[in-house]
Each structure stands twice: as structure tokens, then as C-alpha cells.
Amino acid sequence: MNSRDELKRYAIHVLLILLGLIAIVPIYLLLINATRTTEQINGRIQIVPGKDAFAGSTSIVTANWDSVEFPFESGTVRYMDLNKGRTLKEEVNKKTGVNEKIVVKAITDSFSPRLTIFDDEDHPMANFNLKNNTVIFVNDGQTVKKGDNLAKLVDPPNVIYNWRVLTGRGFQIWQGFGNSAFVAICATVLSIYFSAMTAYGLQVYKFRGRLLLWTVILIVIMLPATLSIIGFFQFISRIKLRDSYIPLIIPGIAAAGTVLFLRQYMTSVLSTDLIDAARIDGANEYHIFNVIILPIMVPALAAQSIFTFVGSWNSFITPSILLSSEKKYTLPLLVQSLRGNIYRAEYGAIYLGIAISLLPIIIFYSFMSRFIISGLTMGGLKE
Amino acid sequence: MSEDIIGQETKTQPGEKRENISLINEDKKLNRRKIGHEAKTNRWGYFFVAPFIIIFCIFNLWPTLYTFILSFSDLQGLKTDFKFVGFENYFKLLKDPYFWGALGNTFIIWGFNFVPQLGLALVLSIWLSDIRLNLTGKGLFRAVVYMPNLLTAVSVALLFRSIFGYNAHVNAPANQFLRALGFQATKIDPITGETVKQAFEFFRSVAFSRGLVAFIQWWMWYGYTMIILMAGITTIPISLYESASIDGASSSQTTRYITLPLLRPIMLYILVTSMIGGMQMFDIPFQLTDMLGAPQYKIRTTTVYQYNIALGRGSTNYSYGAAISVGIFIVTIILALIIFFFLQDRSELKKNKGGAT
Numbered sequence: 001m002n003s004r005d006e007l008k009r010y011a012i013h014v015l016l017i018l019l020g021l022i023a024i025v026p027i028y029l030l031l032i033n034a035t036r037t038t039e040q041i042n043g044r045i046q047i048v049p050g051k052d053a054f055a056g057s058t059s060i061v062t063a064n065w066d067s068v069e070f071p072f073e074s075g076t077v078r079y080m081d082l083n084k085g086r087t088l089k090e091e092v093n094k095k096t097g098v099n100e101k102i103v104v105k106a107i108t109d110s111f112s113p114r115l116t117i118f119d120d121e122d123h124p125m126a127n128f129n130l131k132n133n134t135v136i137f138v139n140d141g142q143t144v145k146k147g148d149n150l151a152k153l154v155d156p157p158n159v160i161y162n163w164r165v166l167t168g169r170g171f172q173i174w175q176g177f178g179n180s181a182f183v184a185i186c187a188t189v190l191s192i193y194f195s196a197m198t199a200y201g202l203q204v205y206k207f208r209g210r211l212l213l214w215t216v217i218l219i220v221i222m223l224p225a226t227l228s229i230i231g232f233f234q235f236i237s238r239i240k241l242r243d244s245y246i247p248l249i250i251p252g253i254a255a256a257g258t259v260l261f262l263r264q265y266m267t268s269v270l271s272t273d274l275i276d277a278a279r280i281d282g283a284n285e286y287h288i289f290n291v292i293i294l295p296i297m298v299p300a301l302a303a304q305s306i307f308t309f310v311g312s313w314n315s316f317i318t319p320s321i322l323l324s325s326e327k328k329y330t331l332p333l334l335v336q337s338l339r340g341n342i343y344r345a346e347y348g349a350i351y352l353g354i355a356i357s358l359l360p361i362i363i364f365y366s367f368m369s370r371f372i373i374s375g376l377t378m379g380g381l382k383e
Numbered sequence: 384m385s386e387d388i389i390g391q392e393t394k395t396q397p398g399e400k401r402e403n404i405s406l407i408n409e410d411k412k413l414n415r416r417k418i419g420h421e422a423k424t425n426r427w428g429y430f431f432v433a434p435f436i437i438i439f440c441i442f443n444l445w446p447t448l449y450t451f452i453l454s455f456s457d458l459q460g461l462k463t464d465f466k467f468v469g470f471e472n473y474f475k476l477l478k479d480p481y482f483w484g485a486l487g488n489t490f491i492i493w494g495f496n497f498v499p500q501l502g503l504a505l506v507l508s509i510w511l512s513d514i515r516l517n518l519t520g521k522g523l524f525r526a527v528v529y530m531p532n533l534l535t536a537v538s539v540a541l542l543f544r545s546i547f548g549y550n551a552h553v554n555a556p557a558n559q560f561l562r563a564l565g566f567q568a569t570k571i572d573p574i575t576g577e578t579v580k581q582a583f584e585f586f587r588s589v590a591f592s593r594g595l596v597a598f599i600q601w602w603m604w605y606g607y608t609m610i611i612l613m614a615g616i617t618t619i620p621i622s623l624y625e626s627a628s629i630d631g632a633s634s635s636q637t638t639r640y641i642t643l644p645l646l647r648p649i650m651l652y653i654l655v656t657s658m659i660g661g662m663q664m665f666d667i668p669f670q671l672t673d674m675l676g677a678p679q680y681k682i683r684t685t686t687v688y689q690y691n692i693a694l695g696r697g698s699t700n701y702s703y704g705a706a707i708s709v710g711i712f713i714v715t716i717i718l719a720l721i722i723f724f725f726l727q728d729r730s731e732l733k734k735n736k737g738g739a740t
Contacts, residue, residue: 005515012510012518019507020527022602029556030542054528162718194434201431205424214433220443222655226663226686227712229706230693231449232442238463247442254439285427300397315534321694332537336670347555349543357538363416369526370534376607377614
């Protein structure tokens with residue numbers, strides 16, 4: 001190999017590593033931020049320029065606004081409402097009269113720090129734009145020590161805190177998992193079994209109309225799925241099956257893509273001799289399918305099961321238009337609820353919620369990647 | 384000849400025609416010899432395909448027809464009865480600038496996703512299949528770049544939304560990273576008049592938001608495309624490359640005259656399926672910003688528009704939504720036909736030219 005080829009090889013490796021990083025970095029950011037507090041996610045900012053001691057800490061705890069303790073050695077601390085030219089302290093006192101129950105949350109952006117004051121029920125009362133050298137207070141009744149906010153790779157207390165925020169505000173994670181798993185498993189089992197039946201019927205029996213059926217299957221694969229969505233929604237509403245799992249599970253029985261995949265696999269593994277031998281033994285046709293054919297099909301069934309399961313697990317638009325009671329929410333709908341006002345400014349919890357929704361797939365994939373990738377092309381490729 | 388090889392072995396596409404022909408032949412045979420027993424056995428076929436047909440008719444065929452029917456009606460809101468209004472919804476659709484705008488958004492986003500997707504996947508699949516290059520870690524690379532394809536799109540959209548920051552969350556990871564590199568946006572403070580450095584508000588930029596949707600789609604799909612193309616390359620007989628190299632062909636020449644022409648049917652398949660998928664792009668553009676296609680409705684794809692018209696919060700214009708469905712369908716068909724006619728002919732030409740070499 002000459003040096004030019006060597007150089008090319010080197011350059012390609014660099015590109016591959018770069019692309020691999022692009023695939024991983026978002027996931028890395030997700031996991032790392034799920035283990036951080038909102039303050040850390042917002043940045044380890046230096047609140048008072050030149051005073052590094054405070055880097056990373058955005059919350060100072062005061063029991064009472066009148067006795068604020070500044071953990072600075074020196075430096076000026078101003079906290080002004082620049083919009084109105086008054087001190088923040090006055091503003092706070094005016095709004096409440098008493099100053100104990102008030103919660104001040106920092107939108108800790110060092111570029112244009114803002115301060116939001118929330119009342120007991122977490123409704124924002126006032127917004128302030130603050131200049132860079134402003135200390136922002138969080139009066140949440142807990143004491144935060146210096147250095148507490150330095151981000152660690154895995155910080156169990158933060159994860160627990162985020163978990164509590166997440167689950168304490170209606171993110172019914174186990175319920176979501178249960179619902180998604182139930183729907184996806186039912187849909188997958190039905191889809192795989194009946195698609196295998198259909199594929200077998202098309203492959204082995206020469207009945208009238210099978211050419212038509214095969215053509216329909218090929219056309220359906222090419223049809224955009226959203227074509228029928230309005231009709232589907234109206235039809236399901238009319239037969240009073242909204243907010244039920246039936247319309248999410250049963251249509252899987254007619255999965256054209258799965259039939260195509262399985263039939264293509266059958267073409268390569270199925271021999272008529274085998275079926276004939278079983279027939280001579282007097283086996284019933286349905287029995288032959290269940291006892292002889294299905295075991296042969298296991299590799300293809302397993303591969304297709306994964307794709308069907310993942311498709312159902314990830315599906316969003318159909319459950320989102322049909323399911324209305326939160327108890328029945330599948331995981332993607334639950335994840336969507338993270339956008340809601342209730343999680344406003346709780347970025348740690350939001351990241352954790354997203355991470356929890358993705359982790360099962362990532363973990364499963366990391367063990368099964370070889371099989372899944374080979375399954376992608378199993379239907380049509382000679383091994 | 385060469386096309387046959389691929390047609391036989393790729394996942395779904397090129398074999399279909401052959402399949403149909405072979406089925407027709409078999410059916411003809413069937414008519415000729417109707418041995419009683421065999422005909423009886425063949426009736427079992429109906430038993431095996433019956434569940435599919437029943438469920439297909441109820442949950443697939445009827446909703447599709449019903450969508451067509453509703454597109455000629457005035458159904459909206461909570462009422463269940465409707466009357467037919469002819470082509471009114473379609474006239475409205477033709478004159479609806481938002482629909483055409485959404486179509487334009489969809490094309491732009493899809494194009495910026497597809498061109499790099501196919502291009503990169505093609506280059507990578509050729510490199511990874513190249514024995515002479517003998518790259519290390521191929522399996523790991525393939526596994527890593529395919530992974531995003533399996534992730535929940537809603538979660539992915541929310542993840543990117545969080546990374547780039549939305550509303551007050553402007554100091555999100557992306558901005559921290561840029562600031563560490565020394566990039567900041569500047570803004571003039573309305574009170575003091577000084578120039579203040581601040582975080583980028585990414586989702587206020589149309590170009591950025593569209594680019595991000597295209598990027599996420601690319602991120603999720605190029606690994607898949609690459610694997611399909613690699614599978615296609617493995618079906619090309621090695622003897623072709625061997626004889627070419629005996630004739631003194633360089634690796635760029637074998638790529639150009641063997642790999643690319645033989646991959647053409649698969650690329651056509653990828654193009655068509657990606658286009659159909661792209662026309663239905665929903666989860667990412669819907670979840671990335673405000674569910675309406677902000678900024679300035681510029682990432683509102685056709686499906687997002689349809690959802691917001693018919694199924695969104697408080698908006699229940701089903702009949703018009705159905706017309707949008709049909710509109711999307713018609714555009715998809717036209718595009719598919721254009722692709723087939725345009726690229727099929729050219730591939731025929733290429734093949735004839737290639738015949739000489």
C-alpha cells in the first residue's frame with residue numbers, strides 16, 4: 001500500500017470517528033444532563049466577575065430576605081430591577097408583604113440574567129432582567145453549600161432529585177412503561193403471527209385472488225400512512241373505540257410490510273418437500289403451519305418482531321389523537337407532557353424523563369445490535 | 384443481467400415484478416390442472432389470509448375510503464352528520480397558501496436531509512465494503528450510526544429542543560459550548576444602549592430551525608440507508624471486480640462503472656421510500672418548537688398542518704383535513720411517477736452505455 005492510500009485510509013478513519021461521535025454526542029448530553037441539577041445545566045457561570053469561588057453556584061439560601069448572607073469575601077453585590085430602577089428587595093417586599101414564602105428562581109444565563117419570582121403555587125409573579133454582576137437568590141428553604149453545584153459525571157443525589165421532580169408532577173413513568181409495553185407486545189405478537197400466516201398462505205397455496213392480494217400488499221406498502229388518518233380517527237370515534245388500545249393493536253394484524261418481509265424470507269428457506277412430508281403423515285394444514293413452519297421462520301420472526309415492537313413503542317401520532325385519559329398514555333405521549341408548564345425550568349427532570357424513555361431501547365440495542373442490523377436485510381439477501 | 388442479480392436479492396423493491404410474473408405463470412398452471420385434492424388443499428389459502436383481509440378491510444381500506452368520502456363533505460367540530468359539498472374543500476386547498484407553504488417547507492427540509500443522507504451513505508457504504516481499504520471497526524461504526532434510527536422520535540425532538548434551548552432556556556448545552564469557543568450573539572440593551580453579549584436564540588432563526596429538522600432526520604436515517612446500500616454492494620458478484628482489476632481498473636473506476644450502476648435500483652428504492660416518508664414528516668417538526676411550526680410557521684410540514692387543522696387543540700375541521708390528506712397523497716404519487724420516469728429512463732441509457740465496457 002502506498003502512502004497516498006495510507007493517508008486516505010487515515011482520513012476515512014477520522015471521518016468515521018467524527019460521524020460516530022455525532023451519533024453519540026446527543027445521547028451523551030442527554031445522559032449527563034439527566035444527572036445534573038437545573039442550575040448546573042444552565043451553566044457553571046461566574047456570577048460575580050472575578051470571583052471564581054462562586055462559579056457553578058447559582059443558589060444562595062436565605063431563611064429571610066432581611067438577613068441575607070453573602071458568601072463573598074469581597075466585591076459588590078447589587079441586585080437591582082433595572083427595568084424599574086429600584087432594588088429587587090423592595091420589589092419583593094411590596095408584592096408580598098411577608099417575605100418568607102416567596103421562591104425566587106434564577107434563569108441563570110450569564111449573558112442576560114433574569115430573575116423570576118414565583119408564588120407558592122409556582123405561578124410566576126414577576127420577571128426581572130438583571131445585569132451581569134448580580135447575585136440571584138433561591139429561597140427554597142434548603143442550604144446549599146459552596147461547591148455543591150460542581151457537576152459530577154454521575155451524581156446520585158441529583159438523579160434522585162430529578163426523579164422526584166419528574167414523578168412528583170404527574171410523570172407516571174411505570175404506568176407509561178406498562179402501557180407502552182402492553183400495546184407494543186400485543187401488537188407485535190398479533191402482527192407477527194398473522195403476517196406469517198398471510199405470508200404462508202400466499203407462498204404455499206395457489207388460490208384464486210392471491211395475485212390481487214399480493215398486488216394490494218405491494219401498493220399498501222407504498223401508500224403514505226397518514227393518508228387514512230382522518231378517516232381512521234372518524235371511524236374509531238364512531239364505533240366508540242377512542243381512548244382504547246384496540247385501534248392501536250388490532251390493525252397490526254394487517255401489516256403489509258411484515259407480510260412482504262416474511263414472504264421473502266420464506267422463499268429462501270421453505271421447501272415444498274417438507275410440507276408434503278408432513279401432509280403424508282396426515283397433519284392438518286394449520287397444524288403444519290404452527291408446528292413445522294413457524295419454528296423454521298424463527299430468525300425472520302424474531303428480527304421482524306423487533307422492528308414491529310420498536311415501531312409500536314415509538315409511534316406517536318395515532319395514540320396522540322386517540323388516547324385522551326392520562327392513565328392510558330403510552331410513553332411518547334408521556335414524554336410530550338414534559339413540554340408542559342408544570343416542568344417549566346426543571347431541565348434536569350426533563351432530561352431525565354427523555355433519558356428514561358430512550359434508555360430501554362439503547363440498552364436493548366447495545367446487546368442486540370448485530371442481530372438487528374443483520375435483520376434489516378434478512379428478508380431479501382442471501383446469507 | 385446485472386439488474387436481475389440485484390432484483391433477486393434486495394429487500395423489497397426490484398423483485399416485485401418478477402414475483403408477479405411468476406405468480407401469474409403459476410396461476411395459469413393452476414387452471415390447467417385441477418386435480419381435486421390439490422384444489423381442496425389450496426382452499427386452505429383463504430383460511431390463512433382471511434385474518435389479514437378482514438382486518439385490512441376494516442382498519443385500513445375503509446378508513447382510506449372514508450377519508451376520501453369525508454374530503455367531499457363539510458364534517459367538522461363535534462357533530463357527526465355531514466352533507467356533501469362537492470369539490471369545495473379541494474378548491475379551498477388549491478387556493479390555500481398555508482398548504483402550499485407547508486408543502487414547500489416539507490420539500491426544503493426533506494431535500495436538505497435526503498441529499499446528504501444518500502450522498503454520505505453511498506460514500507460510506509463503498510468505503511466500508513472496500514476490501515483494499517480494509518477499515519477497522521466497521522461493525523462498531525455501523526452499529527453506532529444506525530442506533531438513532533430506533534430511538535423514539537418524540538424523545539429525540541425534545542432532546543434537541545433541550546440541547547439548543549427554547550424560550551428562557553437559552554443557556555442550554557449548545558450555547559455553553561459555543562460560548563466556550565468564543566461565539567456569542569450580540570444585542571443592544573434597550574435601556575442602557577450598550578452592546579450586550581448574549582446567547583443565541585436558535586429557534587428564532589428560520590434557517591437554523593429548518594436545518595435542525597433536516598439534521599435530525601439525517602441523523603436518524605443515514606445509518607439505515609448506509610446498511611441497505613452495503614447489503615446491495617455485497618450482492619454484486621466479486622468476479623466483476625476481479626475481472627475489472629485484471630483489466631487494470633482503478634478503484635475509482637470500479638466504483639464508477641460497476642458499483643454505482645448496479646446500485647441504481649436500490650438508490651431509486653431509497654429515494655422513493657424516503658420521499659414517501661418525508662412527505663409524512665411529523666414527529667420531529669411537530670415537537671421541536673411550538674407544535675405549530677414556529678418560527679414563522681417555517682417548519683410546518685404538510686402533516687403538521689393537517690394535524691393542526693383537523694386533529695389539533697380546538698381545531699376540528701375534519702373534511703378539510705381529509706382533503707389535505709388526499710392532496711398530500713396526490714403530490715406523493717406525482718413525485719413518485721416523476722422519479723420513476725425520470726430515473727428509470729436514465730438508468731436504461733446508462734445500462735446501454737455500460738454494455739460496451
